[in-house]
Amino acid sequence: GQNIDQxxxxxxTEGAIVQINCTYQTSGFNGLFWYQQHAGEAPTFLSYxxxxxxxxxxxxxxxxxxxxxxxxxxxxxxxxKDSASYLCAVRGPGVRIGSYIPTFGRGTxxxxxx
Amino acid sequence: xxxxxxxxxxxxxxxxQDVALRCDPISGHVSLFWYQQALGQGPEFLTYxxxxxxxxxxxxxxxxxxxxxxxxxxxxxxxQRTQQEDSAVYLCASSSDRGALYYTFGSGTRLTVV
Numbered sequence: 001g002q003n004i005d006q007x008x009x010x011x012x013t014e015g016a017i018v019q020i021n022c023t024y025q026t027s028g029f030n031g032l033f034w035y036q037q038h039a040g041e042a043p044t045f046l047s048y049x050x051x052x053x054x055x056x057x058x059x060x061x062x063x064x065x066x067x068x069x070x071x072x073x074x075x076x077x078x079x080x081k082d083s084a085s086y087l088c089a090v091r092g093p094g095v096r097i098g099s100y101i102p103t104f105g106r107g108t109x110x111x112x113x114x
Numbered sequence: 115x116x117x118x119x120x121x122x123x124x125x126x127x128x129x130x131q132d133v134a135l136r137c138d139p140i141s142g143h144v145s146l147f148w149y150q151q152a153l154g155q156g157p158e159f160l161t162y163x164x165x166x167x168x169x170x171x172x173x174x175x176x177x178x179x180x181x182x183x184x185x186x187x188x189x190x191x192x193x194q195r196t197q198q199e200d201s202a203v204y205l206c207a208s209s210s211d212r213g214a215l216y217y218t219f220g221s222g223t224r225l226t227v228v
Binding site: 030031033035041042043044045048087089094095096098099100101102103104105106107 | 118147149154155156157158159162164169170172205212213215216217218219220221222
């Protein structure tokens, strides 16, 4: 199975940079995802990492180190609308051979204040 | 369709009542997942379909929970004899294949058992 750990809550100032960490333990690794979820809404896809290194997409970047079981999501030039929950998910093997299941962490609630 | 559609959006059930939650995935998406999300938590895996085959149901919390996807498209999650602890948001996600680079979520059904 998978064990995923991320901070419960973080606060940051508008215009600043924030890094949300995620550590994981898994019996098999097939990719790591970051999702954003505003209250009462569906999670929306932000990034996918399967190889070590940094993936940059606009204001958001995601880093992965498979040997350390570690990822982070970097948000630059924070805006008020970035206040949301950020979910780290690790895809690992399911009970049936050949199936892969994303397992989510509890999410990090980010509060951006003026 | 353009996105994943779930219905109803909200459901209030009396304890002991049976409920059925519907998910319409993106047309042509092979993989379909059901998750349960309690308030302030991340989505917890319930079950996974590849086409019409239910390949993993290890996350279903009890035998009161049952899911089906008879024609490999629309899926229904049924909960029998609902209990208060079943109150949560039930999310459906679909992807084009098992190794997809992202998953698309529906807006969820918020179930409240009174």
